[in-house]
Amino acid sequence: MKSVYDVAQLLKKYGIIIYLGKREYDIEMMEHELTELFKHQILDRDIYAVARGILKQELIKEQKKK
16 A cells, blocks of 8 residues: 555555545545544554555645645
8 A cells, every 4th residue: 555545445445445635634534534444443553554554644735734
């Protein structure tokens, strides 16, 4: 996994499709959904950590654009 697209594809495998219309909101919602999957022991800790790291980096980039 290397990008937000890859994280979105991971979520899609679990029937989760996110589109809120603003990239920053999309990333935040993806983070929330990842956390829920991890809490319910659906996602492995390593996959969760990598995906969350990607989303955190992208969220920082989006916030710097403002």
